[in-house]
Amino acid sequence: MDLKPSLEKLQKDDDFRKWKKKAKNTYFSYAFKIPQEMGMNDWQLGFYDSKKDKITTFVITGDNIKIRPEEEIFKKEEAKVNEINLGKVRLTFDNAIAKAAEFQGKKYPKDRTMKTIAILQNIENLGNVWNITYITESFNTLNMKIDASNGKVIEHNLSSILSFRKK
DSSP states (O other): OOHHHHHHHHHHOHHHHHHHHHOTTEEEEEEEEOTTTSOTTOEEEEEEETTTTEEEEEEEETTEEEEOOOEEOOSOTTOOOOOOOGGGOOSOHHHHHHHHHHHHHHHOTTSOEEEEEEEEEEETTTEEEEEEEEEETTSEEEEEEEETTTOOEEEEEEEEGGGGSOO
């Protein structure tokens, strides 16, 4: 199931509606998926509370919806968490994954993918993007930011996993 039907399913959920009535300062800020570890209809959907600077995540697994406790958000202090404008998201998850695979195949054919991490988010100066990271067999990460409205790869970066080690 693509993101929008999953989000609609969440918005119809009684527990979500009760939570949303109490959490008036929240907005939809991210969708997360690891295709190799999650089912086709599974998503993690995050809602940011601008007053508390915290995030609440709803985990959709098949027909089940679970709410995770509110938590600190992983970001740089000065970074702003933007609301996703769903009206501008025209690229489905499957199409975003296909664009990423096509780009990787042309630009980095030797870096075969072991795991994919996909996040839909609204990044300052880039707008709504599918932020897709491949972890490759050669211990590299290939990160691609794909415009969620037109499918263009607007940024990409290949780096060694070993470069993330602390010195």
